Amino acid sequence: GAVVSQHPSRVICKSGTSVKIECRSLDFQATTMFWYRQFPKQSLMLMATSNEGSKATYEQGVEKDKFLINHASLTLSTLTVTSAHPEDSSFYICSARVQGRSEKLFFGSGTQLSVL
Amino acid sequence: QKEVEQDPGPLSVPEGAIVSLNCTYSNSAFQYFMWYRQYSRKGPELLMYTYSSGNKEDGRFTAQVDKSSKYISLFIRDSQPSDSATYLCAPGGRDDKIIFGKGTRLHILP
Numbered sequence A: 001g002a003v004v005s006q007h008p009s010r011v012i013c014k015s016g017t018s019v020k021i022e023c024r025s026l027d028f029q030a031t032t033m034f035w036y037r038q039f040p041k042q043s044l045m046l047m048a049t050s051n052e053g054s055k056a057t058y059e060q061g062v063e064k065d066k067f068l069i070n071h072a073s074l075t076l077s078t079l080t081v082t083s084a085h086p087e088d089s090s091f092y093i094c095s096a097r098v099q100g101r102s103e104k105l106f107f108g109s110g111t112q113l114s115v116l
Numbered sequence B: 001q002k003e004v005e006q007d008p009g010p011l012s013v014p015e016g017a018i019v020s021l022n023c024t025y026s027n028s029a030f031q032y033f034m035w036y037r038q039y040s041r042k043g044p045e046l047l048m049y050t051y052s053s054g055n056k057e058d059g060r061f062t063a064q065v066d067k068s069s070k071y072i073s074l075f076i077r078d079s080q081p082s083d084s085a086t087y088l089c090a091p092g093g094r095d096d097k098i099i100f101g102k103g104t105r106l107h108i109l110p
Helices: none
Strands: A004-007 A010-013 A019-025 A032-038 A045-051 A067-073 A076-081 A090-097 A105-107 A111-115 B011-014 B019-025 B032-038 B045-050 B054-058 B061-066 B071-076 B085-094 B104-109
Touching: A004 A090, A010 A019, A019 A032, A019 A090, A019 A111, A032 A067, A032 A076, A045 A067, A076 A090, A105 B045, B011 B019, B019 B085, B019 B104, B032 B061, B032 B071, B045 B054, B045 B061, B071 B085
Parallel strands: A010 A111, B011 B104
Antiparallel strands: A004 A019, A019 A076, A032 A045, A032 A090, A067 A076, A090 A105, A090 A111, B019 B071, B032 B045, B032 B085, B054 B061, B061 B071, B085 B104
């Protein structure tokens, strides 16, 4: 299957700092990438849909100024958690859709964010 | 009614048993159906996908879809300890989105 690389895998930061998470499709082009967060023993919660070359589409209740998404190329999307607070601590996962095959969604390995 | 309902478990079965994981959905607009496996603190991994009602087999895994009753199943034969994970059902095709169930935690006991 297609490979999606996500890093860092783990980050610990102080409250008030910003954290950037990268998501790369290594062997395919991804016009659309998705960002999720997941709390322990909970399902994936879609945060936003990232389209190459355009603004991201955020799900209801997700602050777009808090979670900045940039999808500058067909293989890279970034999520920046700005002014992180302890309540932002979570497991963040990206996924990428194989162009032309909408059912094929491949996931990165996730980033565990801990805000002190 | 939630769009996708899945029993969170945990489901514990002895090694070698047949596992049955189930999921229901409410929106008939879903066109394709997937199962993902997620190990703890890892990203989900696509296991199976199918478009139509009926069965699809891949090795020890069989995905079953009944569109008339909006019911999705995943069967695992000859279960092994390495199958211990959380299994997420994921119907898709509504507004081009994929919706994930909460997942069923499965424990295979050696």
